[in-house]
Amino acid sequence: MRFLLVPLMLLSAPVFGDEVTLELQRRSNIPVKELNELLKDCQNTQLSMNICSFRNFIKTDLEVKKIRGEKLKSLPESCRAKFMKQENDWERSRDELCNQEADEEAKGGSMRPMIFTSCQAVATEKHTLKLKAIIGCSSLD
Numbered sequence: 001m002r003f004l005l006v007p008l009m010l011l012s013a014p015v016f017g018d019e020v021t022l023e024l025q026r027r028s029n030i031p032v033k034e035l036n037e038l039l040k041d042c043q044n045t046q047l048s049m050n051i052c053s054f055r056n057f058i059k060t061d062l063e064v065k066k067i068r069g070e071k072l073k074s075l076p077e078s079c080r081a082k083f084m085k086q087e088n089d090w091e092r093s094r095d096e097l098c099n100q101e102a103d104e105e106a107k108g109g110s111m112r113p114m115i116f117t118s119c120q121a122v123a124t125e126k127h128t129l130k131l132k133a134i135i136g137c138s139s140l141d
Contacts, residue, residue, distance in 0.1 A: 020059050028054065050113040057117040060124040067131045079137035086140060094123045 021039075025032050028051070035051065038044075042052035068087055075083055098119035106112040133139065 020055060020062060023058050023062060024051070024055050027058065046110045046114070050110075050117070053114040053117040053121070057121040057124065060121045060128065064124050064128045064131065067128055071131055071134050075134075076137060079140055082137075082140055083134075090127060094120060094127070098123065 021032060021035060024030075025035055028035070030038075030051070038048040038051045039055060040048075042048055072080055072083060098116050101119050102112045102116035105115045
């Protein structure tokens, strides 16, 4: 339950901007009206906890993608492929770690999606700080 602690504090956070809500709707296939009802009280049901956790992950995921795009543009052409490989490897590693953690905590249970996306959100937030520190090709080593 290492990654679960921080995102639980975010469960009662207000609904984020339209971009996050629309992305949540796209990824979940749940209509925006229904999402807004679930997001009103993130501790009401397990489904609302799962959706709120997913929203928190999407918020961090959109942020990391924005920063990744900015960093990619700022890097010399010579190290862009290396940068993207590292990013793809990091995402794969994050998801493997979070799947393992979610399975250890709640395999097959209704809490598993919340644990998985909470883990993803925390790991992505930490990774965002690392991305911001990249200043050139030498930062990739």
